Amino acid sequence: xxxxxxxxxxxxxxxxxxxxxxxxxxxxxxxxxxxxxxxxxxxxxxxxxxxxxxxxxxxxxxxxxxxxxxxxxxxxxxxxxxxxxxxxxxxxxxxxxxxxxxxxxxxxxxxxxxxxxxxxxxxxxxxxxxxxxxxxxxxxxxxxxxxxxxxxxxxxxxxxxxxxxxxxxxxxxxxxxxxxxxxxxxxxxxxxxxxxxxxxxxxxxxxxxxxxxxxxxxxxxxxxxxxxxxxxxxxxxxxxxxxxxxxxxxxxxxxxxxxxxxxxxxxxxxxxxxxxxxxxxxxxxxxxxxxxxxxxxxxxxxxxxxxxxxxxxxxxxxxxxxxxxxxxxxxxxxxxxxxxxxxxxxxxxxxxxxxxxxxxxxxxxxxxxxxxxxxxxxxxxxxxxxxxxxxxxxxxxxxxx
Amino acid sequence: xxxxxxxxxxxxxxxxxxxxxxxxxxxxxxxxxxxxxxxxxxxxxxxxxxxxxxxxxxxxxxxxxxxxxxxxxxxxxxxxxxxxxxxxxxxxxxxxxxxxxxxxxxxxxxxxxxxxxxxxxxxxxxxxxxxxxxxxxxxxxxxxxxxxxxxxxxxxxxxxxxxxxxxxxxxxxxxxxxxxxxxxxxxxxxxxxxxxxxxxxxxxxxxxxxxxxxxxxxxxxxxxxxxxxxxxxxxxxxxxxxxxxxxxxxxxxxxxxxxxxxxxxxxxxxxxxxxxxxxxxxxxxxxxxxxxxxxxxxxxxxxxxxxxxxxxxxxxxxxxxxxxxxxxxxxxxxxxxxxxxxxxxxxxxxxxxxxxxxxxxxxxxxxxxxxxxxxxxxxxxxxxxxxxxxxxxxxxxxxxx
Numbered sequence: 001x002x003x004x005x006x007x008x009x010x011x012x013x014x015x016x017x018x019x020x021x022x023x024x025x026x027x028x029x030x031x032x033x034x035x036x037x038x039x040x041x042x043x044x045x046x047x048x049x050x051x052x053x054x055x056x057x058x059x060x061x062x063x064x065x066x067x068x069x070x071x072x073x074x075x076x077x078x079x080x081x082x083x084x085x086x087x088x089x090x091x092x093x094x095x096x097x098x099x100x101x102x103x104x105x106x107x108x109x110x111x112x113x114x115x116x117x118x119x120x121x122x123x124x125x126x127x128x129x130x131x132x133x134x135x136x137x138x139x140x141x142x143x144x145x146x147x148x149x150x151x152x153x154x155x156x157x158x159x160x161x162x163x164x165x166x167x168x169x170x171x172x173x174x175x176x177x178x179x180x181x182x183x184x185x186x187x188x189x190x191x192x193x194x195x196x197x198x199x200x201x202x203x204x205x206x207x208x209x210x211x212x213x214x215x216x217x218x219x220x221x222x223x224x225x226x227x228x229x230x231x232x233x234x235x236x237x238x239x240x241x242x243x244x245x246x247x248x249x250x251x252x253x254x255x256x257x258x259x260x261x262x263x264x265x266x267x268x269x270x271x272x273x274x275x276x277x278x279x280x281x282x283x284x285x286x287x288x289x290x291x292x293x294x295x296x297x298x299x300x301x302x303x304x305x306x307x308x309x310x311x312x313x314x315x316x317x318x319x320x321x322x323x324x325x326x327x328x329x330x331x332x333x334x335x336x337x338x339x340x341x342x343x344x345x346x347x348x349x350x351x352x353x354x355x356x357x358x359x360x361x362x363x364x365x366x367x368x369x370x371x372x373x374x375x376x377x378x379x380x381x382x383x384x385x386x387x388x389x390x391x392x393x394x395x396x397x398x399x400x401x
Numbered sequence: 402x403x404x405x406x407x408x409x410x411x412x413x414x415x416x417x418x419x420x421x422x423x424x425x426x427x428x429x430x431x432x433x434x435x436x437x438x439x440x441x442x443x444x445x446x447x448x449x450x451x452x453x454x455x456x457x458x459x460x461x462x463x464x465x466x467x468x469x470x471x472x473x474x475x476x477x478x479x480x481x482x483x484x485x486x487x488x489x490x491x492x493x494x495x496x497x498x499x500x501x502x503x504x505x506x507x508x509x510x511x512x513x514x515x516x517x518x519x520x521x522x523x524x525x526x527x528x529x530x531x532x533x534x535x536x537x538x539x540x541x542x543x544x545x546x547x548x549x550x551x552x553x554x555x556x557x558x559x560x561x562x563x564x565x566x567x568x569x570x571x572x573x574x575x576x577x578x579x580x581x582x583x584x585x586x587x588x589x590x591x592x593x594x595x596x597x598x599x600x601x602x603x604x605x606x607x608x609x610x611x612x613x614x615x616x617x618x619x620x621x622x623x624x625x626x627x628x629x630x631x632x633x634x635x636x637x638x639x640x641x642x643x644x645x646x647x648x649x650x651x652x653x654x655x656x657x658x659x660x661x662x663x664x665x666x667x668x669x670x671x672x673x674x675x676x677x678x679x680x681x682x683x684x685x686x687x688x689x690x691x692x693x694x695x696x697x698x699x700x701x702x703x704x705x706x707x708x709x710x711x712x713x714x715x716x717x718x719x720x721x722x723x724x725x726x727x728x729x730x731x732x733x734x735x736x737x738x739x740x741x742x743x744x745x746x747x748x749x750x751x752x753x754x755x756x757x758x759x760x761x762x763x764x765x766x767x768x769x770x771x772x773x774x775x776x777x778x779x780x781x782x783x784x785x786x787x788x789x790x791x792x793x794x795x796x797x798x799x800x801x802x
Contacts, residue, residue: 026759026760026761027761027762028758028761033761033762035761056779060403060800060801061402061403061785061788062402062781062785062786062788062789062792063785063787063788063789063790063791063792063793063797064402064403064405064408064788064792064797064800065792065797065798065799065800066799066800066801067799067800067801067802068802069801069802070800070801070802080403080800080801081402081403084801084802085802086802087802090802339759341758341759342759344799345799346759346792347789347792347797348759349779369761369777370763370764370777373763373777373779374775378779379779379780
């Protein structure tokens with residue numbers, strides 16, 4: 001792929017990338033050799049399919065099953081083999097925490113430690129509201145250590161983010177989370193000499209958080225820290241593509257990924273209808289909209305064929321809201337497959353549909369795995385999608401003499 | 402392709418890779434616009450095709466015709482552009498010769514030299530048994546040179562392997578084989594200073610072998626040496642994929658390639674039935690089986706359409722032996738095409754069929770070039786096959802956050 005930056009030209013055309021998380025599936029006998037996309041009644045997607053062209057995307061590489069973050073980064077055009085962002089930074093960004101240069105974040109679990117060993121890494125997946133109260137208590141008692149500001153924020157259930165803000169911090173330290181139950185929490189140690197200060201602060205935090213939580217008598221009596229990292233350093237959409245980009249997502253993880261790519265996160269929708277309404281309201285302010293739909297993936301992870309089918313039908317039923325303010329370029333795809341029969345992410349290629357004045361038509365009339373497999377766009381990689389969308393938006397000049 | 406090593410997880414699922422050597426073909430008018438795979442009656446392959454998904458593999462790169470070794474290395478997941486193994490090492494491994502670190506092997510031809518020039522590089526493709534007697538005679542007369550052990554082993558007809566075992570040997574020497582008839586054999590010279598000992602030993606061997614063979618009065622009066630090399634240094638399947646791997650092949654070359662990849666070579670089958678029986682007998686001992694079928698390639702090289710069709714039908718007729726102990730993941734493909742109309746290897750993509758619980762179906766019902774071209778796996782590269790098979794065997798964890 002040539003560097004696109006010198007090819008970028010300004011433009012007025014709007015791009016919408018609608019990601020149906022985990023929508024791709026495989027047909028198995030148990031469900032009549034049909035996939036949820038095939039079984040669903042989708043008049044609006046069908047109409048879009050008939051006016052655009054389809055194809056398939058391999059998320060990372062053949063046989064490689066992507067995590068949610070890497071699957072989206074690939075769709076956003078960041079090379080999934082050389083781009084790494086950990087979940088700590090994504091979670092922090094997802095809950096709206098501003099990450100500054102020099103900050104170090106870690107993921108943490110509220111856990112149960114008994115007789116010196118980890119008895120439950122998730123403290124019974126405790127209620128988010130209780131977790132929030134525990135985190136506030138730790139934060140009040142340990143607001144800073146040796147001049148380093150410490151913030152402790154509950155994300156969801158047992159999942160917590162800890163932010164360290166101060167001079168001379170390095171993420172090159174070991175985890176306290178032993179990753180297995182039955183083992184004792186580990187002291188946090190520097191991996192390199194430059195991380196001695198960070199290790200001392202983090203280990204002191206580990207001890208003091210245990211004191212505060214232990215005094216509480218609750219099952220969640222420990223914070224296990226892991227995955228220390230700095231603010232991700234991705235070139236933002238504005239620089240990389242010359243696009244004012246916005247994200248519309250219900251779930252924090254996808255807001256976090258979008259923020260890491262320099263997108264503005266719009267509103268706080270709780271349904272796909274609200275998401276499409278947000279798009280319409282902000283249509284004139286941005287060039288690119290990433291709209292995330294989670295329900296297809298959740299149903300796949302739960303192995304619930306009917307729920308996945310219904311999630312697709314609900315998305316389809318809301319599509320008129322989007323079509324009422326049809327973008328110049330619309331792409332519908334998935335970050336990865338989550339086959340119902342596998343109850344997990346998979347490596348299978350995902351369907352892709354692109355509608356723009358320059359797609360022509362390819363004779364496909366549905367947005368399904370099999371129909372997209374015979375579509376005009378053929379079989380590509382997720383990382384190739386953004387250049388294609390920029391081209392359809394007339395935002396790439398001719399390459400070479 | 403990301404490095405798979407950190408993604409590997411242990412598993413119980415069995416993988417069989419069945420390679421129909423040179424099976425791919427092109428339809429030409431002379432044979433009614435059909436390929437041997439299309440003309441053959443293949444009820445068992447058809448049944449497999451109906452339950453799996455198909456596609457095509459480009460062996461190395463568009464337009465690049467692979468040799469047998471590189472075609473297989475690509476199927477085994479070794480990058481064909483950066484992996485090199487010469488035929489000398491493959492032949493040596495193929496006949497079961499143990500290669501130790503520091504050994505140097507060369508290929509040699511029993512040739513006829515007359516009036517100081519090479520009159521026949523293959524000495525009339527002499528009988529293997531006669532070649533064996535001549536090699537033994539040379540080996541007895543020249544067991545070592547300057548403390549370097551020399552072994553001379555007939556492979557087949559005029560083809561011989563010479564092994565040099567001793568201290569301080571380098572393969573960086575020139576060939577004595579001028580590669581053309583009508584030219585004199587050349588002295589063996591060092592290419593680098595560190596190869597002076599090797600050159601002196603090999604050139605002394607060249608002279609003494611000529612004395613021994615010349616005294617014999619037979620047409621095969623010279624050993625032309627070429628392609629000096631060391632033991633190949635490929636990461637074995639166990640390390641690269643965490644697989645206990647076995648190879649079942651009638652011909653030495655394919656046993657040699659498999660040994661170079663760290664596979665155990667099972668038994669000494671002479672038919673495809675015996676090959677499948679060997680697989681069944683050793684099913685529980687290995688995770689991965691490479692089964693090689695040569696007859697399709699030989700018939701293609703001879704330009705014999707009917708023999709190639711019959712070879713496919715014979716393979717098909719034996720398939721129930723394999724299906725009686727169906728592996729969790731079965732891949733059927735070829736290392737390259739050998740079109741009957743070309744009487745040679747070619748660059749054309751090869752058909753691929755994969756059957757596993759996670760393939761779904763793609764509506765294709767035959768294992769032919771045209772049917773696989775519309776299959777759900779699309780058009781990939783041979784080197785991408787192993788990651789796909791590992792994924793289907795549930796041996797790759799999720800990549801990235």
